[in-house]
Amino acid sequence: MLGRVNHIAIAVPDLAMATASYRDTLGAKVSQAQALPEHGVTVVFVELENTKVELLEPLGEASPIAAFLEKNPAGGMHHICYEVNDILAARDQLSASGARVLGSGEPKIGAHGKPVLFLHPKDFFGTLIELEQV
Secondary structure, three states: OOOOEEEEEEEOOOHHHHHHHHHHHOOOEEOOOEEEOOOOEEEEEEEOOOOEEEEEEEOOOOOHHHHHHHHOOOOEEEEEEEEEOOHHHHHHHHHHOOOOEOOOOOOEEOOOOOEEEEEOHHHOOOOEEEEEEO
């Protein structure tokens, strides 16, 4: 079911500072900031040869990232995103095996313009998992 790792997401308290750190200190290529109101975040992607790192900060008071940063004020790893060929088939297979899909269970469009779903971290050893259809 799982394909390659699409990205690893890091929640940050200051997106501009994190972007500058990756770009200026680490010499990485970093995308422009992109607001995703439906997900409650603003993101940038650090482009690497074999994957991406997503830096995300809260967008609005109801952002799930705001709650994460309350518990982890310095930021930290938020989720890992895996690619799948068919997100609906993956969802159905996971649900049938007892894994919990967060939200309504219907995919939303993610930062790459593709359908995404999130899986409950308690079902995957404390790690929030995002699935992205490729």
